[in-house]
Amino acid sequence: MTDEFNGRCAMFKSESYRFQWRDLGDIDGGRPNLGSLVNVAVYRLMQYSLRDVLNRHLSVEKATELLREAGRLAGAEFCRNVLNCTLPFNEFVADLQEKLLALKIGIMRVEKSDLDKMEFTLTVAEDLDCSGLPPTDETVCEYDEGFIAGVLGTYTGREFDAREVDCWASSERICRFKVTTKGEG
């Protein structure tokens, strides 16, 4: 595949492609009649079908890792482009909560926080990725794990790990994430 098509550089189909916020395009201009909103089922259709294919072609472990890595990339770009990174920590978290709510991603709350250790327990109710799934004994929100780590990592300049310990899918009816700085906790 050539990098040139109709005189324009290839984007998604270039080996050197790296996602940036602006690649989301001019959604309002591109969808003047349909607008920027879509049904949650369509979002899940995309994510779950992708997981199916990644699981089968790679492995469950690799698929999980890749979904988490993609979430981290999304969280970093979300932080840079949607959130106000100049705010002090508590106001930054309030901004994050507000934006997650406004975009209908989920209802986030800080359950515990230790600012000295930079360790947090966050909950997300009505999570876009999993709320309403049939109960199993597994947590499924690896994309969210990466997203949270990406947001906090970009804001602080440190590396974070987020692990989901409870999930709607694990019968808890809420997603709960333990967040630590990487390599600690």
Ligand SMILES: [Zn+2]
């Ligand atoms: Zn979950």
